[in-house]
Amino acid sequence: MSWRDSHTRHFQHVYDEVFPIIVRIVYRITGDLDSAEEVCQDAFIRFYERMDTIPDSEQARYWLIRVAKNLALNLQKRRGRERRAYERVFREPAPREVSGETEVLKAESSKAVQHALNRLPEGLRTVLIMKEYGDLNYKEIATVLGITEGNVKVRVFRARERLAEVLKEGDVYVP
């Protein structure tokens, strides 16, 4: 087996293992599937370019989750800036979501969950998304974010409490 073949096999192994995790996390951060796919693609291309520096599959997993999470958050912030600029120019509220949204976000229940999550502070939201949708345990989340397990535990709890408060406010429809 040539070096190139082993390289490709390693890449495919990491892709098969990590893609289902990061696509779920990124989808909940960005709120639409097209953006999630775009972010995942970008993250894996970056990983391919740096594969020599991240030879271990376990480290690759954490690296990819961290990079994809950061890319998704950056994308969301950029969209927020664009929306505010649009509102300033045309003096009217722009649609909250860009074109090409999936049918999932069009559903009321989906919007309710997404809006509730979006109202959480970034530090709490990311941890809760990784726990609930990425199915990562506290130790894995701590490794990805570079914080302690105790901190993860506290953040998950606070995120749940804040989410419950948002729902109690009554402006979120829960199916």
Added chain:
Amino acid sequence: MCPDRELLSAYLDGEVPSPWKERIADELQNDAECAAVYAQLCEGRRMLHSDPEPDFAASKQAVWQRIADMPLVRRPVPLWRRRVALPVPVAAAAASLLMLLAGGLLWFTARATVGPNEIASSAGNELVVRIGEISIEELLRVINAGETVGELTVTLPDSATFGIFGEPQLVRAADYRRREPVIVPLENPTSTDDETHSGASAGRE
């Protein structure tokens, strides 16, 4: 007693170890109020997962196809930045071996410079020898071969008695005004003493 909500949240995530998780399970069965708090947390989780997921399997296939169609180029990594995966036991053994070799090399170098009988204690460039444990010939050999020794301390035996033999060439004198010892030749003490005093007074001025 019902655990606090934070602990219940960790319990919901399966992050509470035994025997605490069994105790919490018992508490949830026996305490209705506690069970209600836990039910709220479960409801929050149910809400988060009530949203149907899109077809991620199709996404996985689509993204893979897009990546495969792209002309990807790996960035060349300099040799000194490449990482090498090494099992911990191997790394520990290599480090131990390296330290052993370095220690052995140092010891061997020290032995090669000065013989074992001649060294009373040695630290860095300083060498201490004891008269009585080695002969005068050996001491002279140490002094002559002592290029690597910066400072040599010769310790005389406590019980030995010493006398003056022959005509001493040097005497040790001290200028108490400057509190510094001055070595002057015995044969012409007057001229040197004058020079010393003149130098000392010039220094004071």
